[in-house]
Amino acid sequence: MQRIYFDYNASTPLASEVVDAMQPLLSDYFGNPSALHWAGKPVKELLQKAREQVAELISCSPSEIIFTSGGSEANNLALKGYYFKNRTKGNHIITSKIEHPAIINPCKFLEQIGAKVTYVGVDQYGRVSPEEIEKAITKETILITIMHSNNEVGTLQPIKEIADIAKRYGIAFHSDASQSVGKVPVDINDLGVDLLTIAGHKLYAPKGIGALYIRKGIELEPLIHGAGHEFGLRAGTENTLLAVGLGKACEVAKKGLSDKSLKELTDYFWSELKQEFGDHVVLNGHIDERLPNTLNVSFVNKIGQDILSAIPLLAASTGSACHAGSIELSPVLKEMKVPVHIGMGAIRFSLGRHTTKSEVDQVMQWLRENFNAV
DSSP, X not given: OOOEEOBTTTOOOOOHHHHHHXXXXXXXXXXXXXXXXXXXXXXXXXXXXXXXXXXXXXXXXXXXXXXESSHHHHHHHHHHHHHHHHTTTXXXXXXXXXXXXXXXXXXXXXXXXXXXXXXXOOOTTXXXXXXXXXXXXXXXXXXXXXXXXXXXXOXXXXXXXXHHHHHHHTOEEEEEOTTTBTTBOOOHHHHTXXXXXXXXXXXXXXXXXXEEEEOTTOOOOOXXXXXXXXXXXXXXXXXXXXXXXXXXXHHHHHHHTTOOHHHHHHHHHHHHHHHHXXXXXXXXXXXSSBOTTEEEEEETTSOHHHHHHTOTTEEOBSSOGGGTTOOSOOHHHHHTTXXXXXXXXXXXXXXXXXXXXXHHHHHHHHHHHHHTTO
C-alpha cells in the first residue's frame, strides 16, 4: 500500500515549478547579488524578481518585503525589532494565548527585559474577540500581534476588525500569516496590517526561507547587524537560491487561490467522518471560518496518537508538528475549553495540492479498521 501524506500544515513538498526556478542558481548563477560585475547583476535581478512575486501575492510594494530564514525569524524581527525601535513610546504588547511558539516565546523574552504582555483568550472555536483586544489596550500599548489562522485547528481570526481597532488607537499591528498565505487570499490593504509573516515551507517553497512584510513608515531595529542588505534590516548576503524558490511558490499560489477543489475535498472528508463515526467524532475549530485544507477532529474517548500509531502509512499530526509525540492536551485546545476526553482524541488532518479523493477514501478505510482496536 502507498503512504499517504495528510500533514501539509507541518510542511509542504516543493512545487515542481519551484524546483525548476531554483535549478539555475545551483550551477550558473553563483555571484553575489551585491556585486556590480557580470556575475552579480543577473543574481540581483533574480532576487528582485522574487521580491516582486512575493509582494504581488499579498498586494504590497516589493520594497516592503524583507527576506528571512523563515516564519520564526520574521516573527522575531517583527516583535523584537518593533519593540527595540519603539519602546520609548510604550512597553505594552497584546497577543493571544493560542499563538505559535514563534510568537509566544519572543513575547516571553521581551517580558524579561521590561515589556508587559497581555495574552487574550479565545472562544470555543479558537477565535479572538476584537472587543477583548480593545479592552486590553492601555496608554503604553505599542504593538498587537494576532495570527491570521491557527496552525492546529485552522480557525481564521477577525484580522480586519482588529486592524481597525489598532489603527484607531495608533497602534502597530502584526499578523503571523504563515499558515494562511497561499491557502486563502491575503491582501494587506484589505486586512489593514502593518507587519505580516510568511513562511516558505508552508506554501510549497523550501524550508529555511520566509519573508516579513513591513508597511512603509514602520521602523524596526534589525536583529542581525552588519552591511546594508535587505534595506538595512537584515545583514548578510541574501540566500538568492531560496528567495527565488519562495518567489516562484508565491506566483504559483496566486494562480491557484480561486480553486475551490481542496475545500470541497476537505468538506467531503468531514462528511464521511460524520457519517461513519457520528457523535464519536467532533470538529475542533470554526466550521466555516477556517483554512480550506484543515480538518482538526477529535475521536471521543480515544487518544489521537494511538490511532495514528495504528496507521503507520498515514502522516498526520495530533496537534501542530511542534507538539508531535506528546499525548497531553494541546495548549490550543485547552484555551478553547475542549473537554479532556474529547481533546485527547484530536488529530489534525491537513490536505494539500496533491491530495486525491481516493486517498481520502483510503484513510477512511484505515480509520474504520482501526477505530475499535485502539
